Amino acid sequence: MILKLATWNINSIRSRLEHVLSFLDHEQPDILLLQETKCDDAQFPTDAFVTTPYNISKYGQKSYNGVAILSKVTVDEVKTNFPDNPCEDQARFLEIACMTSIGYSRIISVYVPNGGEVGSDKFIVKLKFYDALIAYFLSIKKHDEHLIIGGDFNVAPFDIDVYSPHDLKNSLCFTLEEKSKMRSLLNQGFEDLYRLCNPSGQEYSWWDYRAGAFEKNLGMRIDTILARPHSANILSNCYIAKSYRELDKPSDHVPVIAEFTEERQ
């Protein structure tokens, strides 16, 4: 049995609807985690998905942020917040629990705050968001269910994850303070599935719209999928679907895809 799970910051579900439908059709993931849907739940184009095999769990707000999870399986449980979230008025977190082909699973789509300017009030909130998120993840880890977290973490954790560690020193998403938060999360037993499958891969998940960044490959790997070791043990592949950045009117992020294979008797 295989579970295929993807995460994608789409920068508006209404602007990227055709790309998302095409992605689902071509990749056939069992679960797709979305970030930056940028609309409230009433504006979400649910009608466009009625002919697809996907159920929609969504947590949106007007204009900004917004997360959703599309799943082929039905969902037992939905949460839209976690304890001590420093920006709980913003739609940045969505958790579902469901039975999947690899066993009972708790799956989270998260959109970590960008942080504005380094050292700003928003930057401080970003760091606090990480503290609360890490505490929450540690509180819900169990041996009898999978815990898989995908999203836009807005941090490139190591030098290999950016185009130029020298040029980006002390810049947003690559300050030591931000990297320390992401590394702390990884060090507490959450595997970075892309890095696990690609120990020396220097690929990015986001390129700025400005200044021809994609054409020059000036990107950062700030989107990924995390899982507990017992889930990572059955990971068969994890990869970045770079070609989605080459489409007309692309998102500035591309999908990250993980495949788990569970041997069944």
Next chain:
DNA sequence: ATGGTCGCTTGGCGA
């Protein structure tokens, strides 16, 4: 690279 380009919404803000 103190500019550059998107999306949401119509004046800027957020990224």
